[in-house]
Amino acid sequence: MLNAEELSTIETPAVVIDLEVVDANITRMQGAITSRGVNLRPHVKSHKSVDLARRQLEAGAVGITVSSVGEAEVFADAGVEDIFLAYTIWAGSARRAGRIMGLHQRVRSFSVGVDSTAGAQQLANATRGADRPLRVLVEIDSGAHRTGVRSEEAGDLAAECQQLGLDVVGIFTYAGHAGTSKDARFSGAADEVHAVEQAIASLSAQGIPVGIVSAGSTPTAVISAHAPITESRPGEYIFNDADNVRLGTCESLADVGLFVATTVVSTAVEGQVIIDAGTKALGREGNAEKGYGLVPSLPGSSLRLLNEHHGYLSIHEGVTRPSVGDVLIVVPNHACPVANLFGEYIVIDAGTVAGRWPVDARGHLS
Secondary structure, three states: OOOHHHHOOOOOOEEEEEHHHHHHHHHHHHHHHHOOOOEEOOEHHHOOOHHHHHHHHHHOOOOEEEOOHHHHHHHHHOOOOEEEEOOOOOOOOHHHHHHHHHHHHHOOEEEEEEOOHHHHHHHHHHOOOOOOOOEEEEEEOOOOOOOOEOHHHHHHHHHHHHHOOOEEEEEEEOOHHHHOOHHHHHHHHHHHHHHHHHHHHHHHHOOOOOOEEEEOOOOOHHHHOOOOOOEEOOOHHHOOOHHHHHHOOOOOHHHOOEEEEEEEEEOOOOOEEEEOOOHHHHOOOOEOOOEOOEOOOOOOOEEEEEOOOOEEEEOOOOOOOOOOOOEEEEEOOOHHHHHOOOOEEEEEEOOEEEEEEEOOOOOOOO
C-alpha cells in the first residue's frame, strides 16, 4: 500500500494495483487449482490487461477466458494462442461473422460457447470454408438461470452442433448464484459438479466424448476443482475485492490488489465528506446496507451513496473526519467493472509507484 506522501502525488480518481499482492494472488490460485489436477484458464475480463494476462500464463495458466469478440481480438493481437470465448455469441451480422472467422484462422486454439441451435448455426455459417471446424463448448445451466441448457439437453445440442460441422470439445458452466453468501459458495460448487456430471451422461448417450469440462468462478474455483471438472475459469482472484473478503474467498483486505485512489473535495455538510469517485470510477455495485465500497482508513464509515462524480462518505462517530485535499483509498465491492472504467492502471511495487499499464481491452464489448 502507498504511504500518504506517495498517495498525494496521484491525480484522482485513479485505479491502482499493488503488484506484490497481484502476484501473490496469481501464485496462490495457480497452485491451488493445479494441485487438484485441474487446469486454470483465468477470465481476463476482470483486468483486461495484456501485461497481467502474461503474468497468469507465465505462472502456468493453460490459456485465457474472454467475454467478447473484441476482448479476444486484443489478446490475440498480443500473441495469446489459446482463447475461450465463454459467451453464447450471436454471429448473425456479416462483420461479426468475419471477426470470428479471423480469430478462428489466426489463433491456435479458439473456442466459443453455445447454448442454442440457432447460435450454433450462425457460428457454423461464420466459419464455413475454414481449414478446420470451429471448436465449441456447450453451456450448461447449473443454477444461475442466465444462459445454458439443462444438463439433460446437452447431448441433443452437442449432436446438432456436430451435424452443423462444429467441433464439440466439451461443456462449461457458471454458478453465478454462488456469489450470494459464504454458504452459497459451497452449494454453488456442488451444483456445478452435479450439472456437469449429468451433462457428461447426456453427451455420452449420443456417443459424444467430453474432453473439456469447464467450471469455476472465484467463489467456487477451489471448491469445485476436482473430477469430472478439468479446467477452472476464475477471474476476480487476481485482484479480489470487498465482496470476496465478505465471501471468504480471500482471507482479508491485505489480499486485495486493486483499489481506487480518491480525493476529499468537500466537507461542507456535517458528518460526511464528499470524494471525487462516483459511479464513473466505482460502478454501481452496492446497496444501502453494505455501501458502495470500503475505506479501510476510516473504520465503520460508510460510502453510502454515489452520483456520477461524487461519493458520499458518512463518517462513523469517533472517527476523525478527513479534510479537503486528503487522498483516501477505496476498496471496491466488485473489481471487474472498476477495471473497465479506467484507461490505465497505476502500478505500485514495494510501496512505490512503479509505472502505468494500459487497460488494453477496456471497452471492446462487442
